[in-house]
Every structure is written in C-alpha cells, then in structure tokens.
Amino acid sequence: MLRHPEFDPVAISLGPIKIHWYGLTYLVGFLVGWWLGRIRARKPWSPITEVQMGDLLFYIALGVILGGRMGYVLFYNFDQFLGDPLSLVRVWEGGMSFHGGLIGVLLAMWWFGRKIERTFFQIADFVAPLVPVGLGAGRIGNFINGELWGKPTDLPWGMVFPQAPDSLARHPSQLYQFALEGVVLFIVLWWFSSKPRPRMAVSGCFLTLYGIFRFAVEFVRQPDPHLGYLAWGWLTMGQVLSFPMILAGVAMMVYAYRREAQ
Template identity: 65%
Template sequence: MLPYPQIDPVAFALGPLKIHWYGLMYLIGIGGAWWLAARRLSAFDARWSREKLSDLVFWVAMGVILGGRLGYVLFYDLSAYLHDPLKVLRVWEGGMSFHGGLLGVMFATWLFGRRNGKGFFELTDFIAPLVPIGLGAGRIGNFINAELWGKATDLPWAMVFPTDPQQLARHPSQLYQFALEGVALFAILWIYSRKPRPTMAVSGLFALCYGIFRFIVEFVRVPDAQLGYLAFGWLTMGQVLCLPMVLGGLILMLWAYRRAASSAA
C-alpha cells in the first residue's frame, strides 16, 4: 500500500481569501491549452491574431465552468438543488461534471463560430487536442482534494484517503484518470492531429477515446452516493453518459473519412 501524500487543499491564503489547488488546476489547464493553441494558431488560421485566440479561449472557459456546474446539477444531484436552489452558487462545495462541461464547450464553440465565420467542427478539431491538459490538471485537483476515490483493493499501489469514513485501502482512480484522460489522450490527439485530417476526425477521435477511457475507469471508481448504480446493477452515471460519446465518436470518424474519400473521388 502506498501512503497518501498529505497535501493541503488550500494552496495559499491571502487574508480571509483561500486559494485552493483545485481552482488553480483550472487556471493551469486553461493557461496550458492557450499556450499550446498559440503554437498551432498559424496552421489553423494564419489570419487570426492572438487576441482572437484569447477570445476563443475565454468562450471555451466559460462553457467549461457554466456547463460543468449545470451538468452536475442536472445529471448527478438535481433533487438536492431543487430543494436548495442557492446551492448552485456555492461552487466551493464542489460539484462539476465533465459531460456538462463538454456540452457547455460545444454550445460556446457554436456561438463563437457563428460570430467569427468558422465551422463548428473546424473549431472543435482545433480545440480537442488541447482539452486533455485541463482534464489531467482537474484529476490532479481531485487527488489533492482526496475525492472521487476508487473501490477497495489490495493492490500494492492502493491508498487510504483521509476523506474516506471507512478508511479502506482504495484504487487511486483519480490518478488512473489523469494517466488516461490527461497523458494518454493528449499524446493520441496531439500526434494524430499533427498531420492534416478530414474535418470531424479529430473531434471524433477525442469523443471515442475519452468515452472508452472513462468507461473503463468507472469500473473501479466508487459511484456517486446519491445515485449508486443506474443500469443492470453495474453501470454508473459516468458510464451511461460515455456510451453516446463512444458511439458519436465512431460515427464522426466514419463520416469524416467517407466524406474525404467521396471528395477525392
């Protein structure tokens, strides 16, 4: 068993204001994505300025935050928020959903594209390789918060999390997700997108790989207490939401390459 590193969730305090590592992870993810996007900006559109890119990053960041919060409310704990609507504003209590954030980003990207003469999938193909940076940073934030841990196990890398009332040795599922959704997904998308690909293909690969990676890790992650298992006695909400991602990713990739083949013919 590995010892859990006792990291204070509060990175530093400025008087009464406490800066949490989880919040800093969002800044790191957004900042890292902006930096890498700037490196590929000329290949994406040589006419775009850094200011235009900053506008896109701002819209996407708002989509992540607002969509992630509303997605958690709708998908994971709607009854609690209906009972106490002001709970939506208490973001420091936690509660963000990747799938909600994804929908928020898609909506923000669509709006931004309409205002700037860019196609939806043209933008999502540009954005997709950058997303794993934020995903990986977010999972490190979950690990520091000692939240979203996995099921009990006797594997040598199991950890006892201070927030676990049962104090059992558990899968560090946050680190699994960091490795798959952050490192592996970034490597796959970054390498794949270095060469020109048919429109929609990069977006499809992102949806496909993320859906598979998340679906796998959910088998060893403890489901949300208020939901438990939803289907067949073993599917979690995360897995249910990933199924359409896998299917949609496959469809997008097949469609992308068929369109490219038809155009070439």
C-alpha cells in the same frame, strides 16, 4: 498500502481571501491550453489566429465552468440543488461534470465560430487536442481534494482516503483518469492533429477515446453514493453518459473519412 497525503485544499490564504488548489488546477489547465492553442494557431491550416486564441479561451472557460457545474447539479446532485440552490455557484467546493462541461464547450465553440464566421467543426477540431490538458489538471484537483476515490483494492498502490467512509485501501482512480484522459489522450490527439485531417475526424477521435477511457475507469471508481449503480450491479451514470460519446465519435470518424474518399 499507501495513504492519501491529506493536502490542505487551500493553496494560498490572504486574510479572508482563500485560493483553493482545485481552482488553481483549472487555471493552469486554461493557461497551458491557451499556450498550446497559440502554437496550433500558427499552422497554415488553423481556422483562427494567435490573437483570436485569447477570445476563444474566454468562451471556452465560460462553457467549462457554467456547463460543468450545471451538469454536475443536473446529472449527479439535483436533490442537493433543490434544497440549496446557491450550491450551484460554489464551484470551489468541487463538483464539476465533464459531460456538462462538454455541452457548455460545444455551445461556446458554436457561438465563437459564428462570431468569426467559421464552421462548428473547424473550431471543434482545433480545440479538441487542447482539452486533455484541462481534464488532466482537473483530475489532479480531485486527487488533492481527496474526492472521487475508487473501489477497495488489494493492489500495492491502493490508497487510503481519509474522507472515505472506511479505512480500506482504494484505487486512486483520479490518477488513472489523469493518466488516460490527461496524458494519453493529449499525446494521441496532438499527434493525430499534427497533420491536416478530414473535417470532424479529430473531434470524433476525441469523443471515442475519452468515452472509452471514462467507461473503463468507471469499473474501478466508486459510484456516487446517492446514485449507486443504475443497473446490473455495475452500470454507473458516468458510463451511461460516456457510451453515446463513443458511438458518436466512431460515427463521426467513419463519416469524415468516407466523405473525403468520395
């Protein structure tokens, strides 16, 4: 049985200024995504230039932060928002929804695409392989904060989380998500997108794999206490939000390859 290291959530403290690890992980995700995006922008089939990558990063960052926080409030913690509306802007306390962030990024890509006269899926297929870097970084932030732990387990890598309501060893589900959503998803998408693919196929691959990974990890992740299981003693909000992603991703890939074959 392992024990969570109980990291100090504050990475750097300069008088009244406190920089949290959670914020730094997002910063690292954005910077690495920008660097990888510049590499992709050098490809002859890239819809954007290296110079435009900086502007795209700005739009995506807005989409992630605004969409992720609003999604968390709407999908997972709406009652707290009603009682404390300012909780919406306290991002450093944790609480970001991937599904909300995805909606924010989709809107940001559409807006950016219109600005540079590119189609939505030209931008989406370009960005999709970069997203797992940010997802993985965010899960490391969750682990450092000791939040979003898993269900009790007797596996040898079970971990006791000090903030949990008991001293039971639990699945370190944040690390499972880091491995699947961050590492595996990045490797597959980077390889898949290394050659020209039918328009929409890369985006469809991302939605399909992320949805499958998230749906699977939810079986060992402790559901939010104020939501619990929505049905059948196992269905969580994360699964409800991920299942449509799987369907949409598969449909997009089928459509993309059928259109190319015509």
